[in-house]
Amino acid sequence: MSSTRTRHPHPTPEAGRLRRFLSAHPLAVDLGFTVALGLLAVRPLMAEAEHRGVAVVLNLGLLVPLVWRRGYPMAAFTVITAVAFVQLVLDVRGPGDIALLVAFYTIAATGSRPRTLAAAAVLELGVVAATIRWAGPSYEDRLAALVFLSGLATAAGVSGINVGTRRAHLAALEDRAARLERERDQQTRLAAAAERARIAREMHDIIAHSLSVMIALADGATFALETSPGQAAVAMASVSGTGRHALAEMRRLLGVLRGDQPDAGRAPVPGIGDLDDLIGQVRAAGLPVTVEISGHRGFFSAGAQLTVFRIVQEALTNSLKHGGTAVTARVVLRYDTVGVDMMITDTGTGSDPPRPGGQGLVGMRERVAVYGGTVDVGPCLGGGWQVMARVHRDGETVGA
Numbered sequence: 326m327s328s329t330r331t332r333h334p335h336p337t338p339e340a341g342r343l344r345r346f347l348s349a350h351p352l353a354v355d356l357g358f359t360v361a362l363g364l365l366a367v368r369p370l371m372a373e374a375e376h377r378g379v380a381v382v383l384n385l386g387l388l389v390p391l392v393w394r395r396g397y398p399m400a401a402f403t404v405i406t407a408v409a410f411v412q413l414v415l416d417v418r419g420p421g422d423i424a425l426l427v428a429f430y431t432i433a434a435t436g437s438r439p440r441t442l443a444a445a446a447v448l449e450l451g452v453v454a455a456t457i458r459w460a461g462p463s464y465e466d467r468l469a470a471l472v473f474l475s476g477l478a479t480a481a482g483v484s485g486i487n488v489g490t491r492r493a494h495l496a497a498l499e500d501r502a503a504r505l506e507r508e509r510d511q512q513t514r515l516a517a518a519a520e521r522a523r524i525a526r527e528m529h530d531i532i533a534h535s536l537s538v539m540i541a542l543a544d545g546a547t548f549a550l551e552t553s554p555g556q557a558a559v560a561m562a563s564v565s566g567t568g569r570h571a572l573a574e575m576r577r578l579l580g581v582l583r584g585d586q587p588d589a590g591r592a593p594v595p596g597i598g599d600l601d602d603l604i605g606q607v608r609a610a611g612l613p614v615t616v617e618i619s620g621h622r623g624f625f626s627a628g629a630q631l632t633v634f635r636i637v638q639e640a641l642t643n644s645l646k647h648g649g650t651a652v653t654a655r656v657v658l659r660y661d662t663v664g665v666d667m668m669i670t671d672t673g674t675g676s677d678p679p680r681p682g683g684q685g686l687v688g689m690r691e692r693v694a695v696y697g698g699t700v701d702v703g704p705c706l707g708g709g710w711q712v713m714a715r716v717h718r719d720g721e722t723v724g725a
Contacts, residue, residue, distance in 0.1 A: 384421035402428040433485025537645040541610035596630030620660030626719040640669035640712040648673025664717040
């Protein structure tokens with residue numbers, strides 16, 4: 326069994342260049358088209374024995390307006406119709422009458438529906454008048470001429486409408502494609518801005534916490550250097566470990582931005598399970614922290630766990646930075662079926678409490694809002710500072 330495959334010829338580069346040239350020079354195209362019609366009309370006009378000069382002038386009047394038919398379609402049709410009327414009155418026939426069909430086609434392709442209908446009515450009146458004037462004396466001859474000429478006019482109008490509809494459809498598709506491209510670029514910029522904001526929050530949390538811990542450890546090592554060199558050495562080792570951990574997290578975040586480390590984005594992010602290490606770091610920095618946990622933890626999404634971790638980290642970092650001397654902190658986590666309530670308080674008496682509009686507190690509110698929770702930050706009644714927050718297990722429980 327043999328099968329044949331229909332092959333559609335692909336346009337050649339020469340054809341593409343020709344099409345682009347014709348689209349870029351419509352006036353030259355119309356001029357060439359008009360000249361071609363004029364050359365085709367020369368021989369029939371030369372064969373005209375009577376009224377040859379008048380026939381040549383009238384046919385020029387019919388063909389010349391086609392040069393500006395695209396820029397001024399209605400004006401060209403009006404001039405051609407007027408010349409055709411004079412031709413009808415003088416009883417001078419000529420091949421230039423085809424210009425009426427070309428002008429009507431142009432109006433149908435580029436004009437509005439009312440203009441097209443008006444031009445069609447005028448053209449049909451001309452068809453009826455020409456049939457009466459030039460068709461044979463019998464009823465059958467006149468009917469055949471009327472049907473033939475009306476068919477030509479209808480074909481020209483339908484072809485023009487189809488071309489105009491196709492052009493409008495292509496223009497709509499191009500506009501839609503351009504709009505979608507703009508929307509895609511806008512979404513890309515919004516996503517990039519959101520990612521930069523997320524990275525900024527992460528960097529702030531990492532740097533603020535790590536530097537606060539390192540400063541506290543370094544101060545403690547300085548005071549213990551002469552009296553307890555062993556404790557000073559332990560403190561400096563903790564400084565080194567905290568710095569290395571912060572550097573590793575910063576490299577992970579920057580690796581996501583650079584994109585030159587394929588595994589950087591898959592590095593584990595801190596979660597609820599890392600709170601013990603966090604609290605251990607804070608205790609090593611000299612801030613006594615007590616922890617109270619109630620309820621069943623259950624499943625939390627990775628983003629919700631990171632939010633819980635960052636809130637506790639930010640609150641304890643503020644206690645280290647602003648709590649003053651002899652400050653203690655307390656972390657309370659109460660789990661329920663929807664999420665977790667957090668309360669981090671300290672007994673600080675420092676003169677420089679965290680600012681409500683600071684980047685860290687703003688980051689807390691943004692993180693909690695993603696998971697449908699709330700956060701309240703302010704001074705305690707009996708002194709000190711407190712952070713109270715609620716985080717849902719995942720974003721789907723927002724508004725529950």
